[in-house]
Amino acid sequence: MLKRLFVPALFVAAVMLAVSPLLVARAPLETTMGLVQKIFYYHVPSAMVMFLAAFVCGIASAVYLFGRRPGADRVAVAAAEVVVLFGIIVLVTGPLWARKAWGVWWQWDARLTSTLVLWMIFNAYLLLRKYGGPGSDRLAAGVALFGMANVPFVYWSVNVWRTLHPKTSVVMTLDPAMRPAFWWCVTAFVCLFLAVLAARVRLEEERTRLEELYLQLDD
Amino acid sequence: MPVRAPFDFTTLTVTDVSRHFGRRKALNRVTFTCEAGHIIGLLGPNGAGKSTLLSILATLASPTLGVVRYGGTTAREAGPAIRARLGALGHDLYLYPELTARENLRFFARLYEVDDAAGRVEAALTRAGLADRGDDLVSGFSRGMRQKLALERALLHGPRLVLLDEPFTGLDDAATQALVARLVALKQEGVIVLLTTHDLDVVDGLLDQVLVLQNGRLVTDERQPATGLRARFRRVLAGEAR
Amino acid sequence: MAAPGTLRRFLATAWLITRKDITVEWRSREIIYTTVFFAASCILVFAFGFVKDGRPIDDVASAILWIAIAFSGTLALGRTFERERYNETLQALMLAPADRPAIYAGKLAGILLLMLAVEAVLVPLVALLFQAPLFRQPVLLVALLGSGTLGYAAVGTLFAAMLVRARSRDVLLPVLLYPITIPVIIAGVRGTAAAMAPDGGEMARAWVSMLVFFDVVFLTLSLWTFEAVMTE
Numbered sequence: 001m002l003k004r005l006f007v008p009a010l011f012v013a014a015v016m017l018a019v020s021p022l023l024v025a026r027a028p029l030e031t032t033m034g035l036v037q038k039i040f041y042y043h044v045p046s047a048m049v050m051f052l053a054a055f056v057c058g059i060a061s062a063v064y065l066f067g068r069r070p071g072a073d074r075v076a077v078a079a080a081e082v083v084v085l086f087g088i089i090v091l092v093t094g095p096l097w098a099r100k101a102w103g104v105w106w107q108w109d110a111r112l113t114s115t116l117v118l119w120m121i122f123n124a125y126l127l128l129r130k131y132g133g134p135g136s137d138r139l140a141a142g143v144a145l146f147g148m149a150n151v152p153f154v155y156w157s158v159n160v161w162r163t164l165h166p167k168t169s170v171v172m173t174l175d176p177a178m179r180p181a182f183w184w185c186v187t188a189f190v191c192l193f194l195a196v197l198a199a200r201v202r203l204e205e206e207r208t209r210l211e212e213l214y215l216q217l218d219d
Numbered sequence: 220m221p222v223r224a225p226f227d228f229t230t231l232t233v234t235d236v237s238r239h240f241g242r243r244k245a246l247n248r249v250t251f252t253c254e255a256g257h258i259i260g261l262l263g264p265n266g267a268g269k270s271t272l273l274s275i276l277a278t279l280a281s282p283t284l285g286v287v288r289y290g291g292t293t294a295r296e297a298g299p300a301i302r303a304r305l306g307a308l309g310h311d312l313y314l315y316p317e318l319t320a321r322e323n324l325r326f327f328a329r330l331y332e333v334d335d336a337a338g339r340v341e342a343a344l345t346r347a348g349l350a351d352r353g354d355d356l357v358s359g360f361s362r363g364m365r366q367k368l369a370l371e372r373a374l375l376h377g378p379r380l381v382l383l384d385e386p387f388t389g390l391d392d393a394a395t396q397a398l399v400a401r402l403v404a405l406k407q408e409g410v411i412v413l414l415t416t417h418d419l420d421v422v423d424g425l426l427d428q429v430l431v432l433q434n435g436r437l438v439t440d441e442r443q444p445a446t447g448l449r450a451r452f453r454r455v456l457a458g459e460a461r
Numbered sequence: 462m463a464a465p466g467t468l469r470r471f472l473a474t475a476w477l478i479t480r481k482d483i484t485v486e487w488r489s490r491e492i493i494y495t496t497v498f499f500a501a502s503c504i505l506v507f508a509f510g511f512v513k514d515g516r517p518i519d520d521v522a523s524a525i526l527w528i529a530i531a532f533s534g535t536l537a538l539g540r541t542f543e544r545e546r547y548n549e550t551l552q553a554l555m556l557a558p559a560d561r562p563a564i565y566a567g568k569l570a571g572i573l574l575l576m577l578a579v580e581a582v583l584v585p586l587v588a589l590l591f592q593a594p595l596f597r598q599p600v601l602l603v604a605l606l607g608s609g610t611l612g613y614a615a616v617g618t619l620f621a622a623m624l625v626r627a628r629s630r631d632v633l634l635p636v637l638l639y640p641i642t643i644p645v646i647i648a649g650v651r652g653t654a655a656a657m658a659p660d661g662g663e664m665a666r667a668w669v670s671m672l673v674f675f676d677v678v679f680l681t682l683s684l685w686t687f688e689a690v691m692t693e
Contacts, residue, residue, distance in 0.1 A: 136627050138689070143637055157647040211239075215242065277556060278556075313553035313556075314548055318484065327557070330477060330554070332558075
């Protein structure tokens with residue numbers, strides 16, 4: 001299914017992302033923050049994709065661990081790399097905005113910290129897969145499952161600890177004139193996510209096929 | 220929980236078993252059958268896949284392809300009950316050096332929930348020739364003493380299939396003879412004994428079946444092999460092509 | 462699923478393993494001595510960073526306490542499973558027909574006792590060296606330490622057990638464990654700080670309930686996944 005999604009998803013994402021600057025530019029200026037607020041149109045969708053990918057990785061890992069389906073593991077590793085990739089976008093665009101809005105690059109605020117922790121968990125997942133030796137894919141699946149279960153705890157604990165970041169309710173109370181541009185960007189990023197995920201899963205499948213061919217060559 | 224007859228079997232059937240690590244085939248379509256009351260020698264150079272095969276037979280790893288049947292049942296169908304019928308002795312002996320010989324045996328007897336644990340532990344200590352050293356720490360034992368104790372530890376629960384990884388390593392002549400006698404006794408009890416060894420002179424005439432692995436493939440499967448194993452398999456075991 | 466006989470067997474197996482670990486540790490006392498000393502060294506190192514003009518900065522005692530617990534916990538976990546790896550005895554445990562979750566529970570109880578023993582030394586030491594009123598609310602402090610250590614050890618035992626057959630296990634254990642146990646550390650540090658404050662009782666209780674919830678979720682998950690991650 002993912003394979004067939006690749007071309008349309010990539011196409012839609014490309015077109016929508018190409019058009020998005022126009023929409024973002026046309027959206028009204030936010031009164032207090034002015035121009036810097038525009039980064040929000042890319043920052044928030046990236047964060048959404050990051051959490052979506054983490055969720056996909058956790059579910060796929062559980063399926064792999066208990067159902068022993070190798071296909072699920074390929075989806076899990078692809079999704080984990082997407083988490084790290086979009087995490088970088090979030091963690092770079094966030095401070096760019098924070099510098100202007102708060103006057104500092106980094107704040108130990110709830111959302112920033114929990115995003116960083118989630119990003120670290122999936123980096124650890126990839127490190128384990130890379131350096132853990134044979135059999136570490138099953139161990140990594142356990143880590144991903146724990147990482148996913150951990151999200152609400154991290155979120156809650158960091159939230160009580162510290163809150164500075166604009167509330168998520170920002171999305172709901174958005175100025176109606178900003179909504180089209182915002183949801184346009186969200187759709188574009190989700191399509192981009194699907195395209196990247198499909199490409200990465202496909203790469204992993206090709207690699208598995210290559211390994212199988214090498215194995216057959218051996219006979 | 221309904222009381223069921225304890226799980227048991229008299230044959231071990233390995234069908235088309237492969238185990239891949241990435242591009243490497245640790246085992247490549249291995250097929251053979253073993254029967255109760257036989258001592259089977261698993262021979263092959265280092266890296267031929269012997270340890271991988273032992274850990275699959277011990278249910279510690281699952282094959283990439285193929286199936287292992289204990290009687291008519293796979294390990295997954297039998298669940299933990301299968302492990303009550305397996306006894307394994309790894310190269311690292313599976314003993315706690317900080318515990319005494321008796322404590323080691325007692326711990327595993329309770330873990331396996333055997334009947335009459337105390338009686339079996341004492342019998343095992345006697346068979347290992349350690350009746351008077353039962354309360355000494357294993358860390359003070361020689362390799363030979365540990366080896367004997369480890370073997371009795373693995374046999375404590377009366378397993379049907381016994382997997383021994385290089386059991387003759389580090390034994391002196393007397394200990395070797397004692398181990399051979401013990402294996403013959405197990406054979407007469409109807410146990411399937413599968414062992415790996417490099418010491419072909421010792422097992423000459425003892426084996427009922429010889430399996431030779433080379434680069435993950437089973438190259439020889441011979442019942443009731445003639446004596447003179449060393450002469451015949453020397454080149455294979457040195458890792459040379461046949 | 463849990464017939465009374467099943468539960469009794471589960472507990473018997475777990476206790477068998479815990480008792481074995483206690484016996485082994487009691488004979489050498491290696492892990493407890495080295496871990497306590499390591500934790501004390503951590504405190505010493507932190508003191509140079511967090512004591513200004515001869516006085517510790519605010520709330521630093523609870524942070525130092527929990528970081529020392531986390532660091533020494535990693536050490537205890539690594540050493541405990543290195544011991545099971547040395548003669549492949551963890552394999553021997555996996556070979557036994559015993560319930561595998563019971564083996565996990567037994568190892569967890571051993572680690573927990575070890576960590577609590579270290580904490581029994583650590584807490585008075587921190588209170589003394591940093592003039593911290595740690596014992597203002599002793600019941601809350603015990604609840605925080607107990608539930609926090611249980612959560613940390615529950616995840617740590619699973620990870621350390623599964624890393625026994627991985628390469629680079631020494632460095633991978635903290636790399637995997639610290640991000641996952643961040644909620645425990647936050648709750649421990651903030652909860653202990655609240656328990657030391659004159660009017661922090663309610664806040665500390667909120668942290669304890671989060672820790673208990675964390676324990677329930679991660680203990681269940683660990684018991685459930687242990688068998689799956691331990692078989693190749």
